[in-house]
Each structure stands twice: as C-alpha cells, then as structure tokens.
Amino acid sequence: MLIVHSDATRDRRTLTELFAGQLVAPFECPERVDYIIERARTESIGEIRGPDEHGLEPVLAIHDADYIDFLRVAWRDWQAAGYEGEAIPNIWPTRRMPGGPIPRHIEGRLGYYALAGETSLNADTFEAALLSKDIALTAVDQVLDSGAPAFALCRPPGHHAARDQYGGYCFINNVAVSAQRALDRGHQRVAILDIDFHHGNGTQDIFYERSDVLTLSLHGDPMDEFPYFLGFANETGRGEGEGYNVNYPLPSGTDYARWAQALDDAIARVRDFAPDMLIIALGVDTFENDPISSFTLQSDDYLDIGARLKRIGLPTLFVMEGGYAVEEIGVNAINVLKGFDNA
Numbered sequence: 001m002l003i004v005h006s007d008a009t010r011d012r013r014t015l016t017e018l019f020a021g022q023l024v025a026p027f028e029c030p031e032r033v034d035y036i037i038e039r040a041r042t043e044s045i046g047e048i049r050g051p052d053e054h055g056l057e058p059v060l061a062i063h064d065a066d067y068i069d070f071l072r073v074a075w076r077d078w079q080a081a082g083y084e085g086e087a088i089p090n091i092w093p094t095r096r097m098p099g100g101p102i103p104r105h106i107e108g109r110l111g112y113y114a115l116a117g118e119t120s121l122n123a124d125t126f127e128a129a130l131l132s133k134d135i136a137l138t139a140v141d142q143v144l145d146s147g148a149p150a151f152a153l154c155r156p157p158g159h160h161a162a163r164d165q166y167g168g169y170c171f172i173n174n175v176a177v178s179a180q181r182a183l184d185r186g187h188q189r190v191a192i193l194d195i196d197f198h199h200g201n202g203t204q205d206i207f208y209e210r211s212d213v214l215t216l217s218l219h220g221d222p223m224d225e226f227p228y229f230l231g232f233a234n235e236t237g238r239g240e241g242e243g244y245n246v247n248y249p250l251p252s253g254t255d256y257a258r259w260a261q262a263l264d265d266a267i268a269r270v271r272d273f274a275p276d277m278l279i280i281a282l283g284v285d286t287f288e289n290d291p292i293s294s295f296t297l298q299s300d301d302y303l304d305i306g307a308r309l310k311r312i313g314l315p316t317l318f319v320m321e322g323g324y325a326v327e328e329i330g331v332n333a334i335n336v337l338k339g340f341d342n343a
C-alpha cells in the first residue's frame with residue numbers, strides 16, 4: 001500500500017498542552033510519526049512518497065476563508081499583543097453570550113475559532129496544517145488515479161476541525177478536504193468512517209446537511225469523553241443530509257467484541273450507501289494502553305479491523321488521526337494496513 005509521508009510533519013513542536021490543570025508536553029507529539037513510518041518500513045507496507053503541494057483552493061472548498069486567514073495570522077497577532085507563551089484561548093462564546101461580530105483582539109478571536117483549550121498555537125502551526133492536508137490530498141489523488149488504497153500519514157490530525165473551528169489538536173480537516181477532492185474529481189458519493197476514539201465532530205459538522213458524503217463515527221460516549229458536546233446517536237443529519245450521519249457512542253471500557261459490532265453496523269451502512277470510495281479517519285487511540293482514552297482494543301484487533309474494511313471492496317484512503325500510546329502507535333496503525341492488504 002502506498003504511503004504518503006514527509007519528515008517535515010515532525011516540525012509542529014508546541015511546548016504546551018493544557019491538560020488536567022497543567023501545561024504538559026503535548027500528547028500529539030512529533031515522535032508519533034517516527035514510530036509509524038519506522039514500522040511501515042520494517043513491515044514493508046509499500047512505497048513511501050512525499051506530498052505534492054495543493055495550495056489553498058481545496059482547503060477553502062471546506063473551511064471558511066476568515067477561519068483560514070485567522071490560522072495564518074494568529075501567531076503574529078498573539079505575539080503583537082505581547083504575550084510570552086504559546087497561543088491558548090481563555091474565553092469562548094457561550095450560553096446567552098453568542099456575541100455579534102468576530103472580536104478584533106486576538107484573545108477574543110482565539111476563543112471564537114477554538115472549540116477547546118488544549119491545543120496550543122505557535123509559529124509552526126499554520127505551515128504544519130497545510131503540509132498535513134497536502135499529504136492527504138496527494139494520497140487521495142493516488143486512490144482516485146489508481147483505485148489502489150493509500151495511507152496519508154498526516155500530522156497534525158484533522159477530524160475535530162470544522163469549517164471555522166480548530167481544537168482537539170486539529171486545524172484543517174484532512175479527511176473532509178480529501179472527500180471534497182474526490183467529489184470534485186467526479187465521484188458521486190464518498191463515505192467517511194471515523195474509527196478514532198474521539199468523535200469526528202468537525203467532519204460531521206462539515207457534511208451535516210449533505211447527502212453526497214456519508215459520515216460515520218465510532219467513539220467514546222460524549223457524555224464522558226471529548227468533545228462532549230457533539231457525537232450523540234440522535235445526530236443523524238439535517239435537511240438534505242438527514243440520514244447521512246451515523247454516530248456510535250460507546251461506553252468507557254468497550255472491548256473489541258463490542259466495538260466490532262458497531263463497526264459491522266457501520267460497514268453495512270456504508271454498503272447501503274454504495275459510495276465510489278471510502279475514507280477511513282484512522283485513529284488508534286482505541287488501544288487499551290492509550291493514555292487519554294478508555295477503550296480496550298489490543299494490537300492484533302487492528303489486523304482484524306483492516307480485514308473487515310478490505311471486505312467492503314471499495315477504493316480506500318486511510319488518513320492518520322489520533323493515538324497516543326506512542327511506542328505502540330506504529331504497530332497498531334500499521335496493523336490496520338497489514339490486515340487490509342492481507343485480507
């Protein structure tokens with residue numbers, strides 16, 4: 001299976017993540033890429049190719065221009081405000097404070113565009129987000145051209161990013177820009193299946209009123225897990241998109257037997273939708289040893305996940321999302337690709 005990768009995805013190096021009331025070293029760390037690409041090499045998964053540049057047009061097909069402009073200037077404006085640390089929001093529009101215009105001050109704009117406060121911005125952030133979407137777009141072009149599967153080793157991840165929101169370590173929604181690319185290049189229907197531990201709120205939000213992209217997500221129950229405020233089973237789409245969003249919230253402690261039942265239901269929904277291609281938002285924070293998640297999947301289970309996905313029989317793009325048990329992330333992510341290739 002082709003892998004699209006760039007060592008430059010290691011360049012996003014923020015120092016801080018707000019976690020449990022402390023500024024800690026970010027869980028979404030550069031070393032994640034090293035373990036995955038190293039494992040891909042030792043397992044001879046396939047050719048490793050660098051990304052082509054795709055510019056902003058595919059991004060602006062999904063994200064609002066003001067949001068992308070904010071990402072571009074946020075660090076500059078944060079520094080101009082004289083702040084010493086990394087850019088972190090500390091106020092948000094909330095109940096009965098919906099606000100009017102987007103605030104002028106960077107502190108207000110951070111809160112306007114951030115869905116959560118754990119994700120620090122710094123000088124590297126915007127470039128890193130652009131590189132990550134170029135990796136996804138290069139990979140989806142390969143699937144579109146050849147019909148063969150591909151793996152986009154994206155970092156930073158993307159599935160929490162909505163048209164005008166960042167957070168959960170995400171800035172540009174890599175799977176969404178990839179799906180839109182497939183539609184722009186002639187596909188009628190695309191399914192996005194999100195198997196990261198966390199709900200793909202951004203992906204859901206982007207396609208919520210559309211019937212040409214079926215979005216499905218298996219994830220920790222938002223009553224107890226990030227992102228808390230979206231991801232419930234009763235969110236099924238709106239208007240034209242009614243019936244084209246499927247959420248599978250699952251309880252803390254979910255094991256593979258229970259998780260795979262939800263996967264099989266999701267796979268049946270994908271088959272019914274009969275898409276031209278399948279995009280997998282591949283997070284492996286469903287792993288039993290993941291430090292911030294609470295499912296109990298084991299490394300061999302990821303082989304079986306890959307095999308089940310292969311049996312759907314669609315051109316498939318895998319896009320890296322989360323996973324924070326860093327030593328095992330390579331085994332677990334690559335096991336999905338091995339299971340797929342060997343099925």
Ligand SMILES: NCCCNCCCCCC(O)(O)C(F)(F)F
Binds near residue numbers: 159170
């Ligand atoms: N008490 C736990 C706090 C968790 N705070 C943020 C979690 C972000 C998860 C990001 C991800 O894994 O979903 C992605 F795939 F986007 F990287």
Ligand SMILES: [Zn+2]
Binds near residue numbers: 197198283285321322
């Ligand atoms: Zn996750």
